[in-house]
Amino acid sequence: MRRSVVGDEYVNRALENGSTEFSRAGQELVTEWCWGYAWTRPGLSKQQRSLINIGMLMALNRAPELAVHVRGARNNGLSELEIREAIIHATTYCGVPAGVDAMKTAEKVLNDMAEKGEMPRELGNKSGKT
Template sequence: MAENSASPSRYELGMQVRRSVLGDDHVDRASALITDIDRKFQQLITESAWGTVWASEGLTKRERSIVTIALLAALGQDEELAMHIRATVNTGATQQDICEALMHVAIYAGVPASNHAFKIAKKTYEGMDAAGGEK
């Protein structure tokens, strides 16, 4: 089946989805930091994570946000966890959703991982509140 020439490329779609989730300011800052060292990696994640997985119709952005936050918490990816918590203002995942996800992390990935993630969530939400809800 021939691809519709009017449809965006996987990279363009990925950038659209990435901006809708993380916000233009974040994506612009991150894009400005790309160098020759990570250019191909950034293209890969834009096309695969954002242009394929996040763009899929299988889950809502809210659901993807919750799953992503739980996985990042379980893996101890603190900076990415905070970034995705901030992105919930764009995905519709609520603070209660995140608390429930982190409770699952406690059972399935361990109490220390969940405890640490709750600390990051509290600090992130405090920062968002102090900034008037801004990311």
């Protein structure tokens, strides 16, 4: 599940970072509990779980993890519009600074994915509005 959502590159890097005797237990926890238990439970789709994570990570001000889950949301089939609207909706509860940071993080990820040929931009055109 973890690889299908966040990709091989991210998982390989995380496992390498958690390869010492000290840190291995943390990676095992993440892999088994988050990805093996929470992400595979019935009742919510991968898309719904991605939207929940975007809002929670925004609220917690966890930009690096938010970036991972924006990429995961696209991998799970969510559109840029759905991701943008999740951020806007969460902004009303998390505050404007959290929303601005989340928009910047998401835009960076979406641009990176487009530049790498992973997924084309859907909402990347300049609007001309200020």
